[in-house]
Amino acid sequence: MPQKLNRWPARMDLLQSGTGLLLVMFIWGHMFFESSILLGHEAMYWVTRMFEGEHLFGRPYPLLVSAAAAIVLLLIALHALLALRKFPANYRQYQRMNTHMAAMRHMDTTLWYVQVITGFLLFFLASAHLLVVLVQPDNIGPYASSDRIWSGRFWILYASLLLVVHVHAGIGIYRLAMKWGPFSAASSGLWRGRIRLALYCIVAFYLCLGTASLITYMRIGAEHAPYAGERYVPTHASGAH
């Protein structure tokens, strides 16, 4: 009788891909919500309140935002733990990979290295961002966020996070498609080109969207700097109530 199979290598491979996919879906959705500021203060305020559950429960519960941040942080921790297995583990492996990559001048090999570097940076950048959301969930809004970004100088974190996370996500999705995609041998090359082109466009789109909204937050934050700390009061609240 064959001994019992150790299914953990399969589970870990699937989990690494699965957590990665979930995180990319999250960040791509997140970009649309945070860029609601491009539609105006009111739109961003509405989105903030929606995530605090106001439209569902009648009053805002910022704890919901903390809970979401905690889940994302856990997903990142799990993804990082699994991805760490693939990092070069010692100097010899680094040296071999560097020599190999430099000699090969091969796009996908180089992209993998970019993912190792961006992944490493995300340990810090993503954790810093999530920690703020986790402990100050009520500190999100048209003015609260803008003040943090401008007066609190968080734009430095968000600008680097924006670039790093989207490069990592874009390459990651491309690799996932090639890793699992049920393409036929004949059409695999065609799909590879299509997916790569699509992801170039998607990453470029999100970088533009993110930059535009970050600049908007910075502009609002700069204008609001003398009143930093004051919260946004929606126009309908001040008028109708």
Add this chain to the structure above:
Amino acid sequence: MNTIPVSQQRTLNISVLRHNPADPDSEPHMQTFQVEDADAMTLFVALNLIREEQDPSLHFDFVCRAGICGSCGMIINGRPGLACRTLTRDLPDDITLAPLPGFELIADLSVNTGKWMRGMAERLETWVHAQGLEQIDLSAIEAPMEPELAQQLYELERCIECGCCIAACGTAQMREDFVGAVGLNQVTRFRLDPRDERTDAQFYELVGDDTGVFGCMTLLGCQDMCPKDLPLATQIAFLRRRMVAV
């Protein structure tokens, strides 16, 4: 006045990483040879010219000269390829040659891919497993196979075990126990073969860990550098899906 264009003859500078581990005095070093380029010259021809006319001690392997035997795999300007399938006209004036990394060095450009391939084949048991093979009547007509399936198997059988996919794989370069695309491709080939009675669980025991299919990080160097243009990435993805479903 002569206005007919004449192709310029160029001189190739072929630098070879030379070392003979069997010689205690040998130090690894680069040696450059000058060779006059010629129309339709392959790197294999250029190396033979060097050996015949300049240095008979130069080691390199070849058998078939036609991309079938897989002996002349080497690193050509940083990338793995077959010397016999590489035309010098596709290369710049300066050409750097090195032995395939990841294999035992015999000398200069000659490496022992055979030893590696045999180890891989024994470890992955790349032969048909079936009950009662000894009793099979070899003169009887075999059970027919769907032409599409036969074609698919034939396609995967085209692998010549040249070792280029191992030299092109970042994972294999970092982790010596990784079986690489050549190994995973062969497992897929037997997984598809109806004559092989092994179950997916049995294949999982052979490749279901980080030295097998789950070690692959999809850097796609194997697919892009394969001299036989085998659909290696597709095969590894197929095997990965099957092994996860076990």
